[in-house]
Amino acid sequence: MDQFVLNWLFIGASFALYIGIAIWARAGSTSEFYAAGRGVHPVVNGMATGADWMSAASFISMAGLIAFTGYDNSSFLMGWTGGYVLLALMLAPYLRKFGKYTVSEFIGDRFYSPTARLVAVICLIVASTTYVIGQMTGVGVAFGRFLEVDNTTGLLIGACVVFAYAVFGGMKGVTYTQVAQYVVLIVAYTIPAIFISLQLTGNPIPGLGLFGDHAASGEPLLAKLDQIVTELGFAAYTEHHADTLNMVLFTLSLMIGTAGLPHVIMRFFTVPTVASARWSAGWTLVFIALLYLTAPAVGAMARLNISEMMWPNGTDGEPVSVEMMENDARYDWMATWQKTGLLGWEDKNGDGKIAYFNDKNADVKAKAEAAGWGSENELTNFNRDILVLANPEIANLPGWVIALVAAGGLAAALSTAAGLLLAISSAVSHDLIKGAINPSISEKGELLSARIAMAVAIVVATYLGLNPPGFAAQTVALAFGLAAASIFPALMMGIFSKVNNKGAVAGMLAGLIVTLIYIFLHKGWFFIPDTNRFDDADPLLGTIKSTSFGAVGALINFAVAFAVSKASEPIPAEIDELVESVRIPKGAGAAQAK
Amino acid sequence: MAENSSNNAYWKANVRIIQISLVIWALVSFGFGILLRPMLSGIAVGGSDLGFWFAQQGSILVFLALIFFYAWRMNKLDAEHGVEE
Structure with a gap:
């Protein structure tokens, strides 16, 4: 069968599966639809969160960045998994105990300030929009290839599909659709890797094959790879060439950003108990690790x-x-x-x-x-x-494997893009317009503004996706930097310290603004090409690239928040009690509707 | 007040477990994976060295172990202090 037809058969079948499950699950009950995850076993919840989390950056882009750089790009591997440790130990259980649905609600309540909530919403919108740009880059690559058109046309068609997918909507929230997406995604990623690992090393587990022997030469695979690339004049694959300070900061930014991204944190608000919030984070990382332990093998091979x-x-x-x-x-x-x-x-x-x-x-x-x-x-x-x-x-695998990867790549990119668009539109309509600008807005008006926000976000992301600030995973890394500099410190201080409202607002604003300016100086104002003043090859501050600045931004956020908080009045008694209660699992009821 | 002091002890114990876990978290990633890699370069692992393994796989496995350890340990601590749900 023609490869072109085969690709579309697999893509079509996988989408029919998601939609079928969505319809089946939807018939159940509406409340389940909103509180996806409640009453669901932590293993199932972990799988669904894994699908939510792994986007075009993880699936399409990351192994390629590792392949052409080698060891120096290990930051992606450590950063995007290490963040789960922070999430599991320092955020998830306490946010679950708090018992509301959104990150901005926690920040608004804990810092007893509508301004804090508003600032948090702005931070979320900025980080999520940047994230969508990275997804659009991936969508463009995938559609360009599978429709056999140029990248720009692929991106425009992809944007229409993403929009339809996001408007069709709520199916994103259904846990079992995401479980299906996870299964498609991981099978699509692993099967070619197993084939290739068998071809090259004889070991069916790619993660082990990476450290095994190259069957054709009998030498260790990595030694063989080092030899070939250095003979072609490239830097040795396994050696450390990058600037160490930048590598540390980049890894840290990705870690903190992971623990500061709203669409991941939200999943832990709705698990049944505090204990299951802890287990869920672990299971999520298990399912993510299946891909992340395979990715370095995919890259090297x-x-x-x-x-x-x-x-x-x-x-x-x-x-x-x-x-x-x-x-x-x-x-x-x-x-x-x-x-x-x-x-x-x-x-x-x-x-x-x-x-x-x-x-x-x-x-x-x-x-x-x-x-x-x-x-x-x-x-x-x-x-x-x-x-x-x-x-x-490249590895000359059978046609159905190629088609399977196509379906997996699109599942990864579309599910995350649609999820982010939903998050942006609800943040604009619910938190920004209803919560701050016009509290008396009708339900109809709220819905309309949600649609408009979604349309605007996708137009902006598509436009910027045509001239992206980097490869998909690099753009996504910028989004993580922004989340790291703004949201994570506020959440952490909300639980582990008694920083007051003024401190939190000043900290978030300082972290966000400084990081955003640093990124724009290097990537162009509002990511518009050729408006950048500096270049990541020769950054403004020493060796710190714009992708690594999130960690510095977080530090600024903490410092400003503590300084301002110290100079102003302490928190009121009832907020002190709130902090104490968030720290103790006892008495966690079901999450309350907003 | 008795409940308060018990809650304080619970929180202190929790913070201590978090601190120890985060030291391990940083040691395997920033430590073995990046900064201490030159020190580990003598230990060969399949065509490269231990630091490379930690950067590409080892740290992820340790992260997993840490999260499950924390969940298990905290459930025990919840029960000891009578603060479980």
């Missing part, structure tokens, strides 16, 4: 496969010929991806061969010139975000 494809006779032999790339079926994926504009090559010196090497490395360049391969790298463009989707084709 794909890098090895790509290098060997470009140098079929070994790095000392001849590079791949243009004739071979055009006629050998194993290279078909390159032609398909070339159509999206995300992969490109050019026989610059006209020798009929495509030489892939690092032309910035003088030794390797001299060697290539001496061998007559030219002085420039001829694999001119390899977008990091295509790697996971192209991976089964």
Whole structure:
């Protein structure tokens, strides 16, 4: 069967499954629809939260970033899992005890201030919108490939689908739909990885194969990879090259941001008990870890496969010929991806061969010139975000595996994008307009403003997604930085300290504004291309890139909040009691409706 | 007042468990995975070293263990102090 048809068969079948489950579950009861997760076993809840959490950044983008950078991008792996430790130990149980539905409600009540609630809502909207931009990038890559159109057209079509998906709506909130999405997503990610690991190492578990031996050469896989990439003039895969301070701050930003993102925290508000909030966080990480333990293997093995494809006779032999790339079926994926504009090559010196090497490395360049391969790298463009989707084709796996990955990638991107859009629209209509601007708004007006907010968010995200500030996972990392600098410190201080209203508001504003300005200075004002004053290659402050600034922003937030709080009056007695009660599990009732 | 002092003891014990857990959390990720990696470079793990393993897999496994340990330990602590739901 034609691959194009097969892809759409799998994508169609998976969507029919989600919609089918949504309709089946919806018939049950409406209250279950709103309080997804209550009365659900922590294991099931963990699986659903895993689907909610793993987006285009985790599924489509992350392994590609690891593949082309190696060890230095381990930050994504540690950061996006380590945050769950903070969430499980420092936020989830106490927020569950508090017993309301949203993050901004907790901040508003704990800091006894509508202003604090308003500021929290603004922080959530800014972080979530940035997050959606990253998802749109991923959606564009996936649709571009599977419709076999260029990236821009793919993105525009994807935006329409996301909008329809989000408006169709509430199905996002149904736990069992998310369980189905998780299953599709993890199967789609793992199966090609198992095949590839078997091909390369003979070990069916990719995470173990990564540290196993390369079957063809008998050497350890990572040693073989290091050898090949250094022979091509690239930095050794397993070595530490990045700036250490920046790497630490980047990892920390991702961790704190994970624990500050509203759509993840919200899931722990509605579990049945405080104890199950603790267990749920653990089970969520189990299901996330299944993907995250596989991702580094996917990255390393794909890098090895790509290098060997470009140098079929070994790095000392001849590079791949243009004739071979055009006629050998194993290279078909390159032609398909070339159509999206995300992969490109050019026989610059006209020798009929495509030489892939690092032309910035003088030794390797001299060697290539001496061998007559030219002085420039001829694999001119390899977008990091295509790697996971192209991976089964690179490894020459059967057509159904390729189609399965397509379905998985779209499930990851669409579910998270739709979830974020719902979060943004409810924040605007419920918290911002009804809660602050116009409390007497009718229910109809509230619904209308929710729709408008959603439409505006998707237009903004699509526009910026056309010229994204980075690869999907990098853009998402910026969103985490913003959440880290604004929300997490406020939540933590709300539970572990007795900071007052003025401190919290000043802290959140300082963290958000400073971080936002730092990001805009490096990525362009409002992410509009070419309006940036600095570049991440040479950042404003030493070696701290804009993606790593969230940790600094969080520190500013804490410092400002404590200083302002100390200089003003202590919290009232009833808020003191609230803090004390949040700390003790006893007496947690069911979550109350707002 | 008796209940208050018991609640205070409970909270102190909780904070202590959190502190110990976070030290381990930081040690395996920022420590073994990044800053202390040069010290661990002598220990080979499948074509690379222990620090690389911690950065790419080990830290995630420790994070999992930490969360489940905390859930188990806190449920016990809740019962000891009679504050369970």
